[in-house]
Amino acid sequence: MGLTSKKVLLLAVLVAVALFVLTVWLWPRLSKGNWRAVLGRVGLLLATQLSIFAAIGLFANNSFGFYASWADLFGQEQEPGVVTNYQTGPNGTKLEMLGTERISVQNGSRPASAGRIDKVLIQGEHSGIASPAFVYLPPQYFQKKYAKQKFPAALVLTGYPGTAEALYKKLHFPQTQHELLGKHKMRPTVLVMMRPTVAPPRDTECVDIPNGPQTETFFTKDLRRDITEHYRIGSQAKSWGVMGDSTGGYCALKMAMRHPEAYSTAVALSGAYKAPLDATTGDLFGGNSQLQRENNLLWRQRHMPAPPVNLLVTSSKQGEGNYHQTMRFIEQTKSPTRISSIILDSGGHNFNTWRREIPAALQWLGNHLTA
Structure with a gap:
């Protein structure tokens, strides 16, 4: 069991x-x-x-959703197995379909009414990383009216260690979008749900680690290329956003700020503003102090040009350890970066708090993306 x-x-x-x-x-x-x-x-x-x-x-x-399996709990998780039955895109990239998941909404078995979750394995051509993802296709993706239309997409990340399943089983991202679509409050958006731990069990903090996993390259190049070649999704940055909680929130902000050519919009739910260095991360920067500074978002705001991206940050006045840094991040933001926030009076670093923030944050994200 x-x-x-x-x-x-x-x-x-x-x-x-x-x-x-x-x-x-x-x-x-x-x-x-x-x-x-x-x-x-x-x-x-x-x-x-x-x-x-x-x-x-x-x-x-x-x-x-801290750990997905006994092997994950004891740090013995194995790399993905040998890949078979590929679907090959026109440029040679590969994405394997692993199955589908039903959405827990009314008429959940009908994609044209509820949408569908595809479980896929993304093979990183540039990064050499292979990692599973859950791709939520909204109902419009299957409707005749939208048959020739491309959709915007958002990469949705958990914290560390986290499980991708928690994004739809606990945080209810697809269900929330389904409800917002029913109220005409956001554009239909494809959600690519993952955890940032693509080189388990190491916490890579979405960094291209010198002589280590090239996680940033995987998320900013490989993932976008594989997904756009297999689904009707816009390939430009204006069609792509990234959203995450905790570690995933830090990754979201960083990837938009460092790679505006990949992601035009980012949402950080209780995100940090720099990567920790501890037993789970190891040496992320290979002793390169400049690389470490460039991954510190508060330092980046003060010393590097502001990118033309949309950012949303969240925190709580009571219960969140990132409140003061979040306010500092907001104050330091310079044009052409555009900043928004959700600040609760109280709320901890947990699923309950993020479920309170997700509807407004997802609506904001979806309405900043175009295909």
């Missing part, structure tokens, strides 16, 4: 309850002062506490 399986969570809860009841039942018998009774009490307490922690941890993981 998988890490995110409801059966695993239910089993963990039942074990925790059973051990708690067993501890209460056996405690009088283990009240003696001999070493066996003491070891019995210690063993029961330890087993009960571990089972409770396991149940709480599994519940938190299912709610927030």
